[in-house]
Amino acid sequence: EALNNSSQLSSVPLQMLFYVNGIYYIFYFLATLAMIIYKSQVFSYPDDFLAPDLTSLFIMSVLEVLRLYLGSKGNLTEEEAPLGLSLVTTVGSVILSVYFLVWQTYVLKADVILNAVLLFAYALESVLKVTAIAAFVR
Amino acid sequence: VARLCVCDLLVAECDTNCCCDPDCTAADFSLFTTCSVPIVTGDSHLCSQKAAVYSLDVDANPPERIFELTDQVNPSVFCIHSTNYKQALSFSFPEMPTSDNFDQLLKRFGSAAFSAEPDSWNTDTNPSDANETYRYEYGVPVLTADAFLRLPSPVVSSWCSDANPAGFLVNQATKCTRSISLEKCGNIEAVSMLFYVNSSILAVNITVQSVVVQSQNGTRTLLNGSDVLRLPVILDELCINIVLGVSYHITYTDAGEIIEAAASFVLGAINKEALSIQQSFEISFTQVNTQPVPLSGNPGYVVGLPVRAGFRPQGYPFPADILFAALNTNKYNQLTILQSTSSQDCLAAQGARTPVLFGYNMISGCTLRITEAVQCQPLTQTLLDLLKGQNFPEYVASFGNSQAQDVLDWVPIIHIYTSEQSDNDRIYNTLQSSCQIPVSLEIEVKWTKYGSLVNPQARIVNVTATIATTTLKQLPSGRERTIPVTSSVVFTDISSPAEPGYKAWPTINAKLPFDFFFPFV
Numbered sequence: 001e002a003l004n005n006s007s008q009l010s011s012v013p014l015q016m017l018f019y020v021n022g023i024y025y026i027f028y029f030l031a032t033l034a035m036i037i038y039k040s041q042v043f044s045y046p047d048d049f050l051a052p053d054l055t056s057l058f059i060m061s062v063l064e065v066l067r068l069y070l071g072s073k074g075n076l077t078e079e080e081a082p083l084g085l086s087l088v089t090t091v092g093s094v095i096l097s098v099y100f101l102v103w104q105t106y107v108l109k110a111d112v113i114l115n116a117v118l119l120f121a122y123a124l125e126s127v128l129k130v131t132a133i134a135a136f137v138r
Numbered sequence: 139v140a141r142l143c144v145c146d147l148l149v150a151e152c153d154t155n156c157c158c159d160p161d162c163t164a165a166d167f168s169l170f171t172t173c174s175v176p177i178v179t180g181d182s183h184l185c186s187q188k189a190a191v192y193s194l195d196v197d198a199n200p201p202e203r204i205f206e207l208t209d210q211v212n213p214s215v216f217c218i219h220s221t222n223y224k225q226a227l228s229f230s231f232p233e234m235p236t237s238d239n240f241d242q243l244l245k246r247f248g249s250a251a252f253s254a255e256p257d258s259w260n261t262d263t264n265p266s267d268a269n270e271t272y273r274y275e276y277g278v279p280v281l282t283a284d285a286f287l288r289l290p291s292p293v294v295s296s297w298c299s300d301a302n303p304a305g306f307l308v309n310q311a312t313k314c315t316r317s318i319s320l321e322k323c324g325n326i327e328a329v330s331m332l333f334y335v336n337s338s339i340l341a342v343n344i345t346v347q348s349v350v351v352q353s354q355n356g357t358r359t360l361l362n363g364s365d366v367l368r369l370p371v372i373l374d375e376l377c378i379n380i381v382l383g384v385s386y387h388i389t390y391t392d393a394g395e396i397i398e399a400a401a402s403f404v405l406g407a408i409n410k411e412a413l414s415i416q417q418s419f420e421i422s423f424t425q426v427n428t429q430p431v432p433l434s435g436n437p438g439y440v441v442g443l444p445v446r447a448g449f450r451p452q453g454y455p456f457p458a459d460i461l462f463a464a465l466n467t468n469k470y471n472q473l474t475i476l477q478s479t480s481s482q483d484c485l486a487a488q489g490a491r492t493p494v495l496f497g498y499n500m501i502s503g504c505t506l507r508i509t510e511a512v513q514c515q516p517l518t519q520t521l522l523d524l525l526k527g528q529n530f531p532e533y534v535a536s537f538g539n540s541q542a543q544d545v546l547d548w549v550p551i552i553h554i555y556t557s558e559q560s561d562n563d564r565i566y567n568t569l570q571s572s573c574q575i576p577v578s579l580e581i582e583v584k585w586t587k588y589g590s591l592v593n594p595q596a597r598i599v600n601v602t603a604t605i606a607t608t609t610l611k612q613l614p615s616g617r618e619r620t621i622p623v624t625s626s627v628v629f630t631d632i633s634s635p636a637e638p639g640y641k642a643w644p645t646i647n648a649k650l651p652f653d654f655f656f657p658f659v
Contacts, residue, residue: 038216043183049223107219109185 009078009135014128018072021121025064028114032057032100039106049105060096063089071129080136087129094122139188140207145175157192157203168200179210185217186210273394279303280388280396282337287386289419290314290328300328304386304421306394311420320410323370323377329415331367331403334384339399344386347400352382354407368405375410382406386421397426434496435538438588438595441497443538445583445598447473447531448548473534474527475581475625478502484524484623491527494581494627496538496596503624510615514573517610525579525605525625534583534601554604573610579625580604587633599632 036053039045067089074082101107101115145156152162157173173192180187189210195202235243279286286303291312293299298314318326327333335344349361349368368379383404390396408415434443474491484504494500504524508517533548540547557574582602587594 035216043218102220103222105223106221108216109219110215112219113215 011132167203274306352406378407383418437537439496439538444493446535501626574607
């Protein structure tokens with residue numbers, strides 16, 4: 001069969017975005033961890049403020065892995081259920097990203113940049129996921 | 139930021155060269171040369187912060203101050219955009235202690251070092267201070283219940299000052315004058331026993347060890363019952379029980395705690411003509427379970443310290459410890475010689491003796507008046523007592539720190555009797571039974587340098603006591619004679635000069651090998 005848009009429902013841009021998102025997220029995770037270490041050395045960072053930041057980072061990484069896996073699987077198998085779950089997980093990731101953008105103990109300019117890019121990627125992904133679900137359901 | 143001014147130190151006055159001082163007028167600014175504080179900013183880590191910039195425009199006439207409120211931007215990508223932690227960039231206000239948080243604040247801040255986690259520091263403290271008693275170090279004032287143990291001493295002039303604290307392990311003896319009058323003798327507390335016994339050295343009470351009463355002519359008698367506190371009281375125009383001297387004896391352990399304190403008093407009396415009395419105070423420290431024997435050097439004798447001497451108990455040798463009795467707790471039990479007094483009469487000297495100090499040659503004497511009716515034997519005995527004293531020792535310590543148990547460290551005193559007679563007198567006197575009376579005692583102490591060349595220690599090697607006798611000539615009746623009696627101590631250094639020691643000459647150790655002359659031998 002010829003590959004044309006009508007018979008293939010999987011969204012290529014979404015898949016590309018998942019791939020880029022994965023690479024970017026690895027970079028984001030390492031950068032945020034390094035910056036937390038930097039902040040704890042340069043500024044006064046007591047333990048009861050350091051703990052929530054670190055736990056949020058690790059929870060976010062778990063959610064991210066889950067989200068990307070489910071989204072990729074749902075996109076490739078053209079099923080809406082995993083894609084829907086991925087969308088729900090995206091909500092959690094968005095909340096955590098907003099935490100790192102606004103409610104973190106020390107928000108550096110680099111943090112702002114990283115999280116802004118991540119949120120933009122989430123937003124784009126969400127839009128593409130919704131259209132993909134709509135295409136799969138129809 | 140605009141209100142912060144570090145150089146504004148004078149209140150309501152203009153500080154010079156302080157551009158941010160609100161008390162300065164434009165006329166003051168025109169006199170400045172520079173701005174000591176050019177910029178006041180917040181934390182530089184922040185991405186954007188307000189800054190107050192002060193500068194002087196010297197080109198204008200008159201110079202004026204320029205104040206700008208700008209935003210300083212930190213270009214680094216790691217600048218702080220915002221913080222959610224209020225204490226991040228500033229010092230925090232300490233909590234006000236209230237009855238609720240006092241214990242917790244005390245735990246955090248009550249020790250020598252603050253810590254955010256006070257429990258982690260507790261493991262470092264010494265757990266052995268379970269029974270915390272007071273430990274003293276040398277020189278620390280001995281504490282009592284209200285202040286510290288006072289040893290009145292003269293300050294600047296000879297009047298007593300009661301503010302001299304007694305230092306731990308510092309043996310002191312002071313004498314000072316106190317003004318007193320008969321009418322007020324009951325009111326002055328520094329002359330009553332109660333003042334010195336009242337203060338308790340922190341759970342150790344001061345006990346009265348002995349009370350000696352000194353009479354008006356100077357004789358002292360020891361009282362038997364020393365438990366009663368005798369307070370000054372006016373009796374027959376005399377005020378009795380005035381404290382003339384206090385001697386404290388403090389016993390301590392080797393851990394630095396005081397376990398006992400005793401005081402011995404000398405009480406006297408004053409009459410109404412007396413305006414001041416002289417008080418003497420003494421304090422001495424003894425370690426518990428030891429005998430306080432002051433050393434005269436360690437190990438060699440120190441010039442100026444008394445020569446230590448003693449006796450050997452009868453029945454030497456013992457199989458067990460051999461102890462020398464009558465060791466010098468009282469320094470007058472040592473080697474002593476007659477002390478010259480102002481009245482040169484020997485019998486009026488009342489047995490005043492002075493201890494022999496190492497290295498000090500001494501000579502002393504007195505004169506004895508005898509009449510015709512004097513007997514030979516008692517006279518000889520009296521003179522011997524005068525010369526040698528009551529307890530003339532048998533052994534002298536070789537080193538300044540010789541212990542009583544080391545028999546070999548003690549040098550016996552050798553007695554020599556000579557008689558000063560010329561040959562004519564001897565021939566004359568052998569025909570009559572004559573009386574030989576001792577007239578001089580010469581103690582010769584031979585000492586040597588012992589030990590290293592750099593730090594030689596003095597060691598007594600030989601002590602010889604020579605008693606010279608002379609013949610007592612019979613007097614015609616009715617006439618008197620005076621006999622001079624002398625005693626002297628001489629210290630002689632018999633150390634042999636140091637010999638240099640050389641190393642052995644090096645030898646040439648050349649041996650030919652066994653088969654050097656092989657084909658020929």
